[in-house]
Amino acid sequence: DVKVTQSSRYLVKRTGEKVFLECVQDMDHENMFWYRQDPGLGLRLIYFSYDVKMKEKGDIPEGYSVSREKKERFSLILESASTNQTSMYLCASSWGGGHQPQHFGDGTRLSIL
């Protein structure tokens, strides 16, 4: 069974802090994704990566960056946290090539005060 693990379930940070969210998958998936989920807006893609050291902007990349130094790990970085980045953050992974479902972690509920 695919396991996608996000390092924290709940996180509280202050405005202006640099915040790191970590995600690890154990299925050797090529693709990894970061989303945020907000009420009424569904899941919006922030960044994704289809290979080590590769990254692509999603629909809402502003204020975020990512790092993928190893295949199994994909980090989301909030460079200078702001209150409008308070949200549920979800990491996902999938096989490369063709259409494949994405497998999600349980999410990190991030609050920026």
Place this chain on the structure above:
Amino acid sequence: DQQVKQNSPSLSVQEGRISILNCDYTNSMFDYFLWYKKYPAEGPTFLISISSIKDKNEDGRFTVFLNKSAKHLSLHIVPSQPGDSAVYFCAASARSNQGGKLIFGQGTELSVKP
């Protein structure tokens, strides 16, 4: 520009009856569609998918229907059970999307009442 839309934020159904969740899309390049189910405090879990070469796919109590001409898909759950109460997201992908990128709808919260 919302390419995948779920126009009903919520749906309430009696246990044992049919639940029908709807999803519309605008991009004619989409050729693969998925439904995910999400419980509170958990990540979405993959439920069922359909390729654009089909118009129906079944898996137990869950059936997805695709109407390409109307750019519409629906998820039927029959019979509905209280454990089906969750938020349901539809998602779409185009083969040209690098990295398996999915576009998600806003979600529909299903409540199945005993």
